[in-house]
Amino acid sequence: MIPTPNPPLEDPVRPHTYDGIQEYDKRLPNWWLMTLYASIVFWVGYWAYYEWFRVGLTGEQQVTRELAQIETAKLASAPAVDDASLWKMSRNPVFVDAGKATFDANCVACHLASLRGKSENPVAIGPDLTDTKWTNGGKPMDIYNVINKGVLVKGMPTWGPVLGAKKISETTAYIMSKHTENEPIQLDPAAAPVPPK
Amino acid sequence: MSDRKITLEFNDKVVRQFMLASLIWGAVGMVVGLLIAAQLNFWQLNFGTSWLTWSRLRPLHTNAVIFALVGNMMFAGIYYSTQRLVKARLASDFLSSLHFWGWQAIILAAAITLPLGLTRGKEYAELIWPINVAVTLIWVVFAVNFFWTLAKRREPSLYVALWFYISTIITIAVLYIVNHLSIPTSFTHSYPVFAGVQDALVQWWYGHNAVAFFLTTPILGIMYYFVPKAAERPVYSYRLSVIHFWSLVFLYIWAGPHHLLNTALPGWLQNLGMTFSLMLWAPSWGGMLNGLLTLRGAWHKLRTDPVLKFFAAAVTFYGMATFEGPLLSIKSVSALAHYTDWIIGHVHAGALGWNGFMTAGMIYWLLPRLWSKPLYSPSLANLHFWLGTVGILLYVAAMWVSGITQGLMLNATTEGGTILAYPNFLDTLNTIRPMMLMRVIGGGLYLVGWLLMAYNVWQTLRGAVPVNGSIEVFEDESGHAQPRALGLVGSFLNPPVLFSVFGVAFACGWMFGRNFISIVGLVGTMVWVVLAFAHYESRGKEWGDWYDRLLISTLPFTVLTFLAIMAGGLIQIIPTVVAHNAASTEDRKQVPYTPLELAGRDLYVRDGCYLCHSQMIRTLVPDVLRYGDYSRLGESIYDHPFQWGSKRNGPDLARVGGKYPNVWHLRHMEDPRSISVGSNMPSFAWLLTRPLDTATLVRKIAVQRTLGVPYPNWTPEQIMARVDTQAQAIAADLKTAGAYVAPDKEIIALIAYLQQLGHFEAVSPALPGATK
Numbered sequence: 001m002i003p004t005p006n007p008p009l010e011d012p013v014r015p016h017t018y019d020g021i022q023e024y025d026k027r028l029p030n031w032w033l034m035t036l037y038a039s040i041v042f043w044v045g046y047w048a049y050y051e052w053f054r055v056g057l058t059g060e061q062q063v064t065r066e067l068a069q070i071e072t073a074k075l076a077s078a079p080a081v082d083d084a085s086l087w088k089m090s091r092n093p094v095f096v097d098a099g100k101a102t103f104d105a106n107c108v109a110c111h112l113a114s115l116r117g118k119s120e121n122p123v124a125i126g127p128d129l130t131d132t133k134w135t136n137g138g139k140p141m142d143i144y145n146v147i148n149k150g151v152l153v154k155g156m157p158t159w160g161p162v163l164g165a166k167k168i169s170e171t172t173a174y175i176m177s178k179h180t181e182n183e184p185i186q187l188d189p190a191a192a193p194v195p196p197k
Numbered sequence: 198m199s200d201r202k203i204t205l206e207f208n209d210k211v212v213r214q215f216m217l218a219s220l221i222w223g224a225v226g227m228v229v230g231l232l233i234a235a236q237l238n239f240w241q242l243n244f245g246t247s248w249l250t251w252s253r254l255r256p257l258h259t260n261a262v263i264f265a266l267v268g269n270m271m272f273a274g275i276y277y278s279t280q281r282l283v284k285a286r287l288a289s290d291f292l293s294s295l296h297f298w299g300w301q302a303i304i305l306a307a308a309i310t311l312p313l314g315l316t317r318g319k320e321y322a323e324l325i326w327p328i329n330v331a332v333t334l335i336w337v338v339f340a341v342n343f344f345w346t347l348a349k350r351r352e353p354s355l356y357v358a359l360w361f362y363i364s365t366i367i368t369i370a371v372l373y374i375v376n377h378l379s380i381p382t383s384f385t386h387s388y389p390v391f392a393g394v395q396d397a398l399v400q401w402w403y404g405h406n407a408v409a410f411f412l413t414t415p416i417l418g419i420m421y422y423f424v425p426k427a428a429e430r431p432v433y434s435y436r437l438s439v440i441h442f443w444s445l446v447f448l449y450i451w452a453g454p455h456h457l458l459n460t461a462l463p464g465w466l467q468n469l470g471m472t473f474s475l476m477l478w479a480p481s482w483g484g485m486l487n488g489l490l491t492l493r494g495a496w497h498k499l500r501t502d503p504v505l506k507f508f509a510a511a512v513t514f515y516g517m518a519t520f521e522g523p524l525l526s527i528k529s530v531s532a533l534a535h536y537t538d539w540i541i542g543h544v545h546a547g548a549l550g551w552n553g554f555m556t557a558g559m560i561y562w563l564l565p566r567l568w569s570k571p572l573y574s575p576s577l578a579n580l581h582f583w584l585g586t587v588g589i590l591l592y593v594a595a596m597w598v599s600g601i602t603q604g605l606m607l608n609a610t611t612e613g614g615t616i617l618a619y620p621n622f623l624d625t626l627n628t629i630r631p632m633m634l635m636r637v638i639g640g641g642l643y644l645v646g647w648l649l650m651a652y653n654v655w656q657t658l659r660g661a662v663p664v665n666g667s668i669e670v671f672e673d674e675s676g677h678a679q680p681r682a683l684g685l686v687g688s689f690l691n692p693p694v695l696f697s698v699f700g701v702a703f704a705c706g707w708m709f710g711r712n713f714i715s716i717v718g719l720v721g722t723m724v725w726v727v728l729a730f731a732h733y734e735s736r737g738k739e740w741g742d743w744y745d746r747l748l749i750s751t752l753p754f755t756v757l758t759f760l761a762i763m764a765g766g767l768i769q770i771i772p773t774v775v776a777h778n779a780a781s782t783e784d785r786k787q788v789p790y791t792p793l794e795l796a797g798r799d800l801y802v803r804d805g806c807y808l809c810h811s812q813m814i815r816t817l818v819p820d821v822l823r824y825g826d827y828s829r830l831g832e833s834i835y836d837h838p839f840q841w842g843s844k845r846n847g848p849d850l851a852r853v854g855g856k857y858p859n860v861w862h863l864r865h866m867e868d869p870r871s872i873s874v875g876s877n878m879p880s881f882a883w884l885l886t887r888p889l890d891t892a893t894l895v896r897k898i899a900v901q902r903t904l905g906v907p908y909p910n911w912t913p914e915q916i917m918a919r920v921d922t923q924a925q926a927i928a929a930d931l932k933t934a935g936a937y938v939a940p941d942k943e944i945i946a947l948i949a950y951l952q953q954l955g956h957f958e959a960v961s962p963a964l965p966g967a968t969k
Contacts, residue, residue, distance in 0.1 A: 013431050018356040019281040021422070022431035028440065032486065036444075036479035039523075043472035047708060050468050052715065058464045059816030063827060066818045070615045077613065105621050109872045110861070123935055125861055125872075155858030161822055164616030 078165050081172075086140035089169060090176035099174030102167045106159070115178060125155060130178045138185035144172045202669050207280045209665040211293040212273050213567050216560055218297070219269035220651055222304060223556065226261030227644045229254055234637045237846065238630055240869075240879050248312035250879050252805025256323040257311040262548055263321060263411060265304045270556040271415040272296065272339070275362050277563065278422035279343065282359060283350030284670055292342040299335040303328055315385045318802035318838045319400050321407055322376050326387040329377045336373065340366045344751070351670050353682075353749040357438040361418030363755050364446045368410040368762045375770075376403035380904065382897045386799075388904060391774070393787075393833035397457055397841050398466065398773050402766055405453040410762075412547065413515075414446070416555050417484045420512065424491050427504045427562055433490035439744065441483025446758060448477045450765035455526035458535065459815040460841060461783075461830045466769060467528070469708075473765070474526030481519035488512035503578035507558030510586060514550025518543060532817050533604040536845035538629065538636075542596025549589045549643055557581065557650055564657055569664050573656035577649050584646035591639030599632035608819040617822050622848040623875045630877075683746050688753035691743045692736070696729040701764060709768075783829040785957040787836070789906050790950070792916045793923040796894055797950030800943055801840070804881060811842030812851040812954065825852040825955070832957050835906045847878060852955035859927055860934035862948045884944040891920060923949055 013022040050056040057065070089095040104113060110126030111117045119128035127135060135154065136146050147168050150158030159168065236242045236251045243250040280287055287293050306328050310316075316323040324332070343366060347359070355363075376399055379387035391399050425432050432438065454462060454470025489512050492505065499505045521543050525534055534540060561578050565571045572578065606625040609618035619625055688694070703725055706718025733740060747754055790798060801807070812833070814824045821827055828851050833839055842849075857865075864871055867885055869878040895913045902908050911919075924940035927948055931938055938944060 014435055016354060018352065018354075019278075019284075019422075021356065021425045023357075023435040023438075024431050024433055025436055026434040028434070028437055029486065032479060032482065035482070036476070039472075039476040039478060043476055046472050047468060051465055051708070059459055059467075060827070063816040063818060063821060067821060070818070070822075073613050074615045077615075105624065108874065123864070125858060125864070125934075152855055155861060157856050161825075162617060162620040164612055166612060167616070 074165070081141070081144060081165075081169050083140045086144065086169065086172050086176060087181055089173035090140070090179075092173070095170050095173040096177045098167075099170035099172070099177075102163065102171045103174050106163070107171070110155075115175065129175050132179075132184050133186045133188045135188055137187070138179075140172055140176050143175055144168060147171060202671060204667050205284070205286055205670050206665050206667045207277075208287040208290060208293055209277070209567055210663070211287065211297055212277045212563070213663060214297045215269045215273035215276065216563060216567070217654075218301060219266055219273060219556060220560060220654060222261055222265030222269060223553075224644070224647055224651060225308070226258055226266050227640070227647060229258040229261060231637065231640050231644055233258055234633070234640055236879070237633050237877055238637070240877050243879050245880070245882070247314065247804070247881075247883050250804070250881075252808050252879070253312050253314055255805060255808050256316060256320075257308060259321055260307050260311065260323065261304070262552075263407065264307070266556065267412055267416070267548075267552045268300065268304075270552075270559065271365075271411075271419070272300070273563070274419035274423070274559055275343070275415060278358055278419065279346060279362065281666070281668075282352065282356045282422065283347060284352045284668060285346055285349045288342055288345035288349055292338050292345075296335060296338045296342060299331065299338065303331050303335065306331070310385070314803040314805075316803065316805065317377075317379065317387065317389065318805075318807060318840070319376070319389065319396075320808075320843060321404055322400070325385050326377070326379055326381050327384065329373075329379075333370075333374060333377075336366075336370055340370065344755075347751050354745070355748045355751065355754065356421070357432070357435075357442065358418040358421040360438075360442050360754070360758070361414045361421070363751075364442075364758045364762065365410050365415040365418070367755060367759050368406065368414075368446070368450075371759075371762070371766070372403045372406050372410065375399060380900045382900050383893045386893065386897075388837040388897070388900050390837075390904060391839075392835055392837045392904065392906075393839050394462060394830050395774050396837065396839040397460075397462065398454065398770060400839065401456040402450070402453040402770060405456060406450060408544075408547070409445075409449040412552055413449075416552060419555060419559060420484070420488050420508070423559055423562060424488055424508050424512075427502070427508060427558070428492050428495035428498065430491055430493065430495050433487050433493070437483050437487050441480045441487070443761065444480035445477070445484070447761040447764065448473055448480060450762050451769065452477055452526065454769070455531070456843065457841070458526070458528050458531040459817055460813050461828045461832075463773075463830075466773070469769065471526050471528055475523045478520065478523040481522075482516060485512055485516035485519065488515070501575075503575055503582055504558050504562045506579070506582045507554045507561065510582070511551050511554035511558060514546055514554065514589070518547040518551060521546065532815070533608060534600055535815075536811060536843070537600035537604045537607075538596040538632070539600025539604065540844070542593045542600060545596065546589065546593050549585070549592065553643070553647075554585065557585070557647075560650065560654065564654060566666070567663065568658060568661035570657055570661035573653050577653045581646040581649045581653070584642050584649070588639045588642030588644075588646065591642065592636050593639075595632045595635035595639060599629040599636070602632070603629050607823070608817075610819065610822070614818075617819065620823070622823075623873055626846075626877065627875050681746065683743075683750040683753045685753075687743075687746070688750065688757065691739075692729075692732055693740050693743060694757065696725065696732070700725050700729065705768065783831050784960060785829040786831040786960045787834050788953075788956050788958055789835050789901075789908060790953065791919060791923055792894055792898060792911075793920045793946050793949045794953045795897065795901070795950075796889055796891060796920070797946035797948070799897070800884070800889075800947050801950055802838070804884075806850075807840045807842045809842075809844065809846035809878070810848065810850045811845050812849065813841040814849055814851050820849070824849040829957075831960065832955075835901075837901065837904055837906075847876075850951070850954055854952045854954040854956055858934065859930050859948050859952065860936050862951055863931055863936050863938065863944060866944055866947070884947055885938060885942055887943045888941050889924075889943045889946050891917065894920070 011024050011026060013024055110124065111129055112120055112124055112126075114120055115129040117124045117126040117128045119131065132138070134142070136142060136151055146156060147163070148158075148160040150156045152158070163171070232242065233251050233254050247253065276287060276293070307324050310325055310328065311323060315325050317325060343362065378390045380390060381387040389396055421432065421438070451473035452470055454466045455474045458467050458471065489509065492509055495505065499509055524530055525540070525543060561572060603625045606619045606628060610616060611618040700722065703718050703721035706714050707722055708718070710718050747757070812828070814820045814826065814828045816827045832851075833841070861872060863885070865873065866881045868880055868882070869876040895916055898908055898911065898916060921940070924945045927945050928938060928940035
């Protein structure tokens with residue numbers, strides 16, 4: 001373990017050999033030792049920051065804070081939508097095309113690409129969105145709210161946190177582009193039954 | 198001292214057997230790997246059968262590579278080198294044979310049971326309990342054979358390779374037994390005794406250290422024997438061996454929680470896992486340095502010698518993987534990379550590069566020495582090397598690109614960070630499909646290289662005669678003047694051990710103590726470190742002399758290794774396990790499953806759903822936006838085994854319950870693409886036709902009760918009545934939705950389970966400080 005005082009040109013090997021295997025006993029490389037020491041110093045600092053002084057936030061505190069900021073930002077920037085503005089959007093190809101893209105990516109599994117759902121294929125999961133029969137209201141804001149909040153008992157997921165206000169407005173506009181403002185609305189509450197639990 | 202020389206013949210038969218077994222099982226493991234890699238792009242490749250389905254074969258692939266390829270290779274290398282390093286034949290030919298045939302029987306049993314869906318549902322610990330018992334017994338056979346051989350040794354001092362073998366044998370025994378503690382419910386099924394966070398912690402303490410002590414330490418030992426042999430050069434640095442061995446075995450154990458970063462695991466465990474993983478970087482690179490620098494003065498041989506090519510590349514890949522490991526353990530990197538293909542690339546850099554190439558180098562080196570014939574074709578071996586290297590690089594690069602791309606897409610937000618940029622999981626999946634295909638090509642090249650080696654071995658063995666190594670030894674060598682072995686007192690009361698033990702104790706006092714203890718711990722650690730350095734500077738020769746004596750004392754060496762590996766495990770696991778469940782619930786508590794849901798959960802485990810779907814929403818904004826409120830500890834306290842998962846080939850399911858109607862799940866299981874266009878999930882259509890097996894349900898609920906799940910004391914009739922009622926209700930609901938399935942089918946139970954995921958009861962927050 002002790003370095004030779006005057007190292008000869010050829011490094012010495014340890015006196016003992018194992019099955020012919022010799023061993024040098026060279027110094028540990030400095031950069032290697034520094035890496036080890038640096039990681040130990042980091043551990044001390046990190047532990048002190050998070051566990052000793054508790055300056056650093058825990059994962060739960062961090063995510064709660066960020067989610068609160070997101071909530072505030074959403075409220076501040078939420079576009080004021082109402083039936084009238086959604087009707088206008090539904091006649092504007094910019095919004096309708098954007099809404100179609102969102103619809104095709106997320107909604108066709110149940111409502112089909114034609115939007116006709118069960119009318120086109122009886123085993124489809126979602127109802128027809130092009131006819132005048134509606135389960136939860138047929139005005140633009142009704143559609144908007146169903147997408148945003150979901151109707152869990154009927155199997156409609158909550159898309160609000162996933163899509164956000166802008167995409168939901170566009171998707172609503174796309175659906176309403178298949179309708180006209182003064183067509184009749186038949187409410188049909190007897191569609192799908194409530195699943196157990 | 199007797200002068201009579203005797204010739205000692207080694208037991209090389211068992212070495213030959215293990216070596217060939219490693220070659221053959223390795224090929225099987227890789228073929229399965231290639232198939233499941235291809236299935237990720239071409240879901241049809243299960244040919245409609247349950248037992249060829251991705252989620253059944255993935256455990257077969259991992260178990261085959263770990264326990265069959267590396268296991269057999271490790272035993273070959275350990276038995277070959279140990280006999281020569283201690284100048285003694287293996288203690289018992291019978292035990293050697295039993296070890297070999299027992300291990301092959303275990304592998305065969307695994308290859309049959311895993312595709313049948315017989316599993317414990319914990320990664321790399323999937324084998325069912327009767328096989329666990331067999332593994333434990335065979336491991337004891339191995340340990341007895343090994344230590345008995347050490348006891349009969351003619352070389353008093355233990356070479357560094359043997360240190361690594363000793364640490365392997367004792368650590369794997371501890372890890373394996375603790376992580377496989379379970380209560381059987383039938384001959385083929387059992388529930389682990391731990392649940393939820395405890396099970397998660399124990400699982401990754403095991404999973405991480407299986408990598409450490411099954412895939413790393415034995416192979417480092419093999420490196421320390423075969424690399425200097427093949428290079429015909431001295432090992433670079435003995436003192437580096439000492440430092441990196443002890444720091445590696447001590448630190449490795451603490452790092453397990455880095456598999457659970459940003460999850461519901463208590464923060465102090467996550468912080469331990471991350472910081473100890475970073476400290477592990479240098480010890481790991483110590484092994485790489487000693488391997489690579491041993492080649493100094495032999496680099497010219499690499500041009501001609503395929504053996505050295507494989508060893509040099511293997512050690513380089515080891516260095517790469519052990520740099521990547523600490524990097525991935527940083528919490529913010531983990532937030533991006535965890536659950537993605539990056540992790541898959543990381544483990545394959547280790548498995549294909551380090552383990553696979555060490556195996557190949559060792560086989561090419563051993564072959565002409567174990568049979569009386571030179572290698573059939575060195576140029577084929579060179580071709581194997583280049584195919585393998587290109588294969589690994591393609592594989593790993595594809596997985597980096599794939600993992601980072603998917604991670605960035607999943608975490609990307611838009612509209613001022615309030616909304617996910619890619620809300621549809623399938624968008625991210627379909628972006629990485631070309632990369633997943635490139636992985637198949639890389640893996641395919643590697644397999645072709647491996648098969649070339651098999652052909653080369655086959656041609657070499659044709660007409661070759663097995664030869665056993667032998668040496669001449671003096672019958673009685675005890676007459677040599679030797680330093681005295683250490684006794685009990687000498688093993689513990691000496692500067693190196695005392696400085697280490699008290700140093701760790703002070704550091705723990707600082708980390709886990711409060712107020713006064715904490716201050717004492719911090720000051721004590723600093724003073725103690727200074728004292729230790731001062732003592733070493735002034736009396737370093739004592740340390741070296743003591744270590745020389747330790748090397749001739751097998752039992753003290755083993756005990757000290759055992760203590761080093763136990764420290765981290767005890768400090769992390771005991772507080773988590775003994776803490777009452779109520780203390781680890783946070784503000785929510787899981788509702789126990791109904792009998793039908795429990796049966797569905799067992800199907801979820803049987804079909805390996807956890808291998809692609811996590812049930813753990815991390816404390817990260819993108820996770821919460823995508824999957825819902827972050828998961829609490831209490832929400833899985835009755836989960837035997839936990840199902841937090843480690844990879845998201847599909848979306849997280851922690852809160853999928855109630856999100857979709859029952860018929861959605863039915864259609865999705867029958868034909869995933871009818872619901873999720875572009876999905877690569879296999880069809881699980883057999884769930885719609887197979888009747889649910891409820892024969893063991895009564896026994897299962899009894900075992901769950903024993904394990905502390907608060908089920909009422911139902912009679913068997915009550916249990917079956919509950920199953921019937923709930924199944925009828927789901928079948929009726931499906932019928933009104935236009936789908937007819939009889940209530941006794943497996944799919945009904947699985948739907949019941951899936952619809953329950955995410956249900957909890959609110960409880961008052963746990964006692965403050967309960968996690969510390």
